[in-house]
Amino acid sequence: SHGKRVVLDKETAALMHQGDAVTRSKLPEACDFLIVIGGDGTLLSAARVVGTSGKPILGVNLGSLGFMTAITLEELYPVLERIFDEDFEYDERMMLIAHVHRMGERVANYTVLNDVVINKGALARIIDIETTIGDLYLSSFKADGLIISTPTGSTGYSLAAQGPILYPTLRTIVITPICPHMLTNRPIVIPDDMVVRARLRTRETDVFLTLDGQVGLGIREGDVIEVKRAEAPLRFFRSPFKDYFDVLRTKLKWGER
Structure with missing residues (x-):
């Protein structure tokens, strides 16, 4: 009509x-x-x-x-x-853009609404993820994985990993370790204009990057996952x-x- x-x-x-x-x-x-x-x-x-x-x-x-x-x-x-x-x-x-860098070259690009997740396979041992915020070193997380989430995604996988619930229209990024070896490794919330870089420092071959829980990519030692806010x-x-x-x-x- x-x-x-x-x-x-x-x-x-x-x-x-x-x-x-x-x-x-x-x-x-x-x-x-x-x-x-x-x-x-x-x-x-x-x-x-x-x-x-x-x-x-x-x-x-x-x-x-x-x-x-x-x-x-x-x-x-x-x-x-x-x-x-x-x-x-x-x-x-807000959405996130994830770039995967391997041997100095960008090999994959993704846009996500919920989260970017680095996760070990079922049989893999604990993995080591060196994480920087902009040019500043944050931590080397020894954990089952790492979740980089939007506020919208804060009620998804991040929440199950003890991350905070954020109001969905906020402009922030949540970094949540999955089952960290150090109990003092807690989730952290940063401004949305900061760039997160996570470098895999483990030789485990059974490690994956998952986007919004739906798209996956195998990653390996030395790969750098760069995550930042999407322009729109x-x-x-x-x-x-x-x-x-x-x-x-x-x-x-x-x-x-």
């Missing part, structure tokens, strides 16, 4: 047998905004597609409430009416029906007797 055109990614269009279709990577340039229906994992995948294009995302959950998919299917059409009437607000979430944030339509603390209470079961 609003005269809007719906564009689907090709995989979804093939299942629905209708709608204009483009490849997933072309969605940001083909649309004014994206509707992502699923869970937080689906949204993380879409976030990497949107990248720093500036196109906003409307996250709709199927089933259980998500930290990033806070709108239910029943709320979808009322929210769309507000968007078409330009009665809405955005939340901006990701924009989410804010739910008019619930706020972040409503979601937090529901997901973490706070206040229940």
